[in-house]
Amino acid sequence: MTHKDLADLIFPHITKTIEDYEKMYPERNLPEGAIVTRFAPSPTGFVHMGSLLASFIERKAAKDTNGVFYLRIEDTDQKREVENGIEGIVTDLKNFKIDIDEGALSRTESIGNYGPYIQSERKEIYQAFIKHLLELGLAYPCFCTAEMLDETREMQEATKARIGYYGRYAVCRNIKLEDAYNRIKNGEKYIIRLKSPGDFEKKVVVQDAVKGKIEFPENDLDIVIMKSDGLPTYHFAHLVDDHLMRTTHVIRGDEWVSSLPIHVQLFKMFGFNPPKYAHLSPIMKQEGDTKRKLSKRKDPEAAMSYYAKLGIPTEAVHLYLMTIANTNFEQWYDQNKDKSIDDFKFDFKKISSSGALFDLEKLINISRNYISYLKAEDVYDKVLSWAQVYDNELSELLSKYKEYTISLFGIERYQKKPRKDFESWSTVKDNIWYMYDELFTNVTYDFQKITDKEEIKNILDLYINKYYNELDEKDTWFNKIKELCDELGYASNMKDYKENPNNYKGNIADVSTVIRVVLTSSSMTPDLYELMKLLGIIRIKERINKFIEN
RNA sequence: GGCCCGUUGGUGAAGUGGUUCAACACACAUGCCUUUCACGCAUGCAUUCAUGGGUUCAAAUCCCGUACGGGUCACCA
Numbered sequence: 001m002t003h004k005d006l007a008d009l010i011f012p013h014i015t016k017t018i019e020d021y022e023k024m025y026p027e028r029n030l031p032e033g034a035i036v037t038r039f040a041p042s043p044t045g046f047v048h049m050g051s052l053l054a055s056f057i058e059r060k061a062a063k064d065t066n067g068v069f070y071l072r073i074e075d076t077d078q079k080r081e082v083e084n085g086i087e088g089i090v091t092d093l094k095n096f097k098i099d100i101d102e103g104a105l106s107r108t109e110s111i112g113n114y115g116p117y118i119q120s121e122r123k124e125i126y127q128a129f130i131k132h133l134l135e136l137g138l139a140y141p142c143f144c145t146a147e148m149l150d151e152t153r154e155m156q157e158a159t160k161a162r163i164g165y166y167g168r169y170a171v172c173r174n175i176k177l178e179d180a181y182n183r184i185k186n187g188e189k190y191i192i193r194l195k196s197p198g199d200f201e202k203k204v205v206v207q208d209a210v211k212g213k214i215e216f217p218e219n220d221l222d223i224v225i226m227k228s229d230g231l232p233t234y235h236f237a238h239l240v241d242d243h244l245m246r247t248t249h250v251i252r253g254d255e256w257v258s259s260l261p262i263h264v265q266l267f268k269m270f271g272f273n274p275p276k277y278a279h280l281s282p283i284m285k286q287e288g289d290t291k292r293k294l295s296k297r298k299d300p301e302a303a304m305s306y307y308a309k310l311g312i313p314t315e316a317v318h319l320y321l322m323t324i325a326n327t328n329f330e331q332w333y334d335q336n337k338d339k340s341i342d343d344f345k346f347d348f349k350k351i352s353s354s355g356a357l358f359d360l361e362k363l364i365n366i367s368r369n370y371i372s373y374l375k376a377e378d379v380y381d382k383v384l385s386w387a388q389v390y391d392n393e394l395s396e397l398l399s400k401y402k403e404y405t406i407s408l409f410g411i412e413r414y415q416k417k418p419r420k421d422f423e424s425w426s427t428v429k430d431n432i433w434y435m436y437d438e439l440f441t442n443v444t445y446d447f448q449k450i451t452d453k454e455e456i457k458n459i460l461d462l463y464i465n466k467y468y469n470e471l472d473e474k475d476t477w478f479n480k481i482k483e484l485c486d487e488l489g490y491a492s493n494m495k496d497y498k499e500n501p502n503n504y505k506g507n508i509a510d511v512s513t514v515i516r517v518v519l520t521s522s523s524m525t526p527d528l529y530e531l532m533k534l535l536g537i538i539r540i541k542e543r544i545n546k547f548i549e550n
Numbered sequence: 551g552g553c554c555c556g557u558u559g560g561u562g563a564a565g566u567g568g569u570u571c572a573a574c575a576c577a578c579a580u581g582c583c584u585u586u587c588a589c590g591c592a593u594g595c596a597u598u599c600a601u602g603g604g605u606u607c608a609a610a611u612c613c614c615g616u617a618c619g620g621g622u623c624a625c626c627a
Contacts, residue, residue: 042627077626146625162552163623191625211555227625234627258554258622281556282620291619323575327563330575352563354556355620362562362576372588417589448586481585494584512585524587 001177007134009184010141010192011127018132018270021125025114025244034067036248038103039093040241042074043085047092048302049294049358050253050283053321057280058251059098060325060346067248071103072241073118076231086118092304096314114245119237126232129240129270130192130225138197138269139225141180141190142172165193166200170222192226198265206260209249209278209348219261235259239266247275254279278348281355283324294358301358311386311425316367323366326350337373364423372418376409379422386425394429397436407534408435411526419526434520435534443521445547449510459488459514460544470537474529485511518547 028036037058041051062069071093075081082088086107093100102112110117133139142165149165156163173195175183184190198218205215225236232240242250257279267274282293285301294302301307307317322341323330327350336343371379380398387395398405412419421431433439450456467480482492489505491497497507516528519540525531532540 040627044627074627080626142625149624157551160551214554216554221623224625229625231625233625237627253621254555255621255627260554279555284620286561293620323562328574330562331564331573334575356562359561359576365576412588415589419588421588478585485585507585509585516586522587526587528585 001181003137003177004135006141006177006181006184007131009181010134011131014124014127014131016124016128018129021128021244025246028068028246030068031066033065034248035061035065036068036070036246037062037251038070038072038242038245038247039098039100040072040074040252041089042077042080043082043089044080045082045085045088045296046303046305047089048296049304049321050280050302052092052096052304052317053283053325054251054253054280055093055098056096056318056321057278057325057346057351058249060341060344061249061251061348062101063342064346068101069099070112070114070245071100071117072245073104074234074237075118075120076227076234076237078120078229078231095304095308096318119241120231122237122241123230125244126226126237126240127230130232130236133194133225133269134192138195139192140173140175140195140222141184142193142222142224143175143180143183143188143190144172162200164221166196166220166222173222189228191224191228193222194225194266194269196220196222196265197269198261204261204264206264206277208257208260209276210281210351210353211254211257211279212353214257214260216258216261219265221262223262235262235266238263239270239272242275243267243270243272249278250275251278251280254281278351280351281353284355284357286357291355291357293355301360309390309426311383311390311427312363312367313370313382313425316363316370319366319370320363323362324352324356327352368420368423371422371424372413372420376406376413379409379428380406383425383428390426391429393439397438401436404435404534405432408432411530411534421526434522434525435531437539440521440543445517445521446523447517448513448523449506450514456514456518457548459484459511460518460548462487463515464541464544468532468537468540470533477529477532481508481512481515519543 028034030036039051039055039058041047047055059069061067071089073086073089075085086104090105100111102110102114102117104110104117107118116122130139144165152165152169153163155161156169161169170193172180172193196219198220200217200220202218203215204218205213208214223235224233226232238250241247260277264274284291285294285299296302304314304317307314318341319333322333322344326344326346328347329344329350332344333341374382380402384395384398387398422428434443447456450459463481463484467484469476469480472480484490485492485508488511490511491504491507494507494509497504512528513523516525517523519528519535520531535543
């Protein structure tokens with residue numbers, strides 16, 4: 001009885017060797033310094049913010065170096081998989097314009113020569129690698145039941161021993177070859193464990209691109225490498241896939257840091273070079289006076305659908321995540337507003353090693369700025385597509401009054417520092433509703449300073465009948481308001497008013513507010529002159545009459 | 551509990567032994583400008599880098615302890 005006999009019993013159908021796979025997936029022919037990264041999610045639901053951050057970094061690092069970025073679906077835990085999990089991931093990436101060079105496009109389609117890119121379809125490959133280990137006696141079948149494992153763990157806890165399957169607790173490690181052979185032959189259930197050559201007393205040093213040098217005890221746990229369903233565990237799949245797919249940089253959440261001793265051990269056992277690792281700190285959330293990891297389960301803001309609903313542009317989320325990803329990005333962007341993010345040079349050294357606190361306010365600020373620099377047509381398109389999903393009424397109005405709305409969005413937009421009325425698509429309506437007669441019903445007026453209705457009527461009457469002319473240029477238009485003020489005893493010049501407020505009934509700001517409020521019901525609007533031009537004389541008169549008759 | 555990581559203002563952070571007044575951005579506050587809002591401009595906002603020790607002529611920057619926070623110890627990834 002040899003190790004090979006056992007390996008053949010367990011994997012009779014596996015005929016390819018690891019050398020065969022080595023040939024099938026040769027080293028990539030890429031320029032010097034090219035980085036190969038991957039986004040490797042489990043299809044267990046939506047892509048959350050932390051994963052999105054990672055995939056932006058992965059995409060960016062590969063692009064900057066003319067490398068490759070690919071998508072690999074890690075579906076080795078079939079219990080957790082959700083319906084349309086893969087499609088969800090693919091569309092999330094698409095929405096954020098994270099293009100993949102290789103990988104899964106759907107359950108059935110993919111691009112690239114290093115596939116399959118869905119782990120459940122790589123079963124034979126993993127098994128070939130496991131068989132190799134078995135043949136060398138570096139892995140063994142384990143027949144321990146969950147109950148037995150629980151017992152030893154309890155015992156370890158009680159005796160304050162280190163927890164895990166190692167040393168004298170690794171009971172199946174010492175089962176005789178023929179016993180194992182016979183038990184399997186008899187149909188007993190088993191899994192495969194690594195026969196760890198590690199020594200807990202010795203140290204391994206790993207260089208992490210984010211965390212720097214980390215020193216651990218060697219791994220001496222006989223970890224599970226193949227589950228009873230024949231699929232590998234994460235650790236083993238990571239080894240096989242990232243080696244065969246020739247990944248140069250593994251960028252992932254820092255919950256993986258503590259598995260590093262296992263991973264480097266695995267690579268070493270096969271004589272492969274491990275990839276470079278970059279472990280990202282989680283995005284945190286403030287809760288009371290403590291911070292905790294932003295949670296997919298508990299925090300709605302972890303999901304991208306949350307921002308989609310708020311109407312925060314995906315580009316703004318991207319920008320925000322980049323400020324977290326590279327600490328010098330924000331300054332660079334501020335100085336290079338005209339450039340694309342592609343021109344920014346990503347640097348692993350500039351990744352913060354402690355977890356950033358998620359700041360919605362900052363995201364909104366970025367969003368507000370981003371929207372302010374968009375063209376009116378783009379704002380229109382984006383608001384429309386948001387409204388088509390979330391606000392029917394708005395969507396209909398936008399479609400009906402396309403040119404009118406675009407002109408509205410253009411007010412005070414094309415200047416060095418544009419207006420910043422819109423923080424997101426969902427707040428657009430609140431800022432423009434009064435420009436549509438359909439919504440301008442049952443309005444309330446708050447005239448602020450001038451409250452006497454007769455006086456207000458007087459101002460409006462005089463303004464519309466004597467002064468306002470649709471054809472006036474802006475200067476003329478404004479001068480006429482000044483004349484109106486002079487005629488009625490309001491200060492047309494703010495300086496004069498401030499020097500002698502008692503000489504006047506009020507000032508030009510108060511009078512302007514009356515006109516503004518009667519037309520829009522709001523005291524906060526973009527440039528009134530532009531607004532009036534858009535409304536047109538008929539509508540202006542209608543609105544004034546509507547107030548007067550009220 | 552074991553192992554690993556982190557800790558600079560309300561927030562993101564720059565800064566790794568000696569010129570940085572501890573940049574910059576967001577938020578906040580005040581003032582100016584302005585027909586409103588927004589924009590813009592100006593000013594203010596950590597004498598101090600979690601904390602206690604040590605090394606050094608010199609530390610936010612190096613070392614040790616403490617506290618706090620995070621991660622991980624599955625046939626989950």
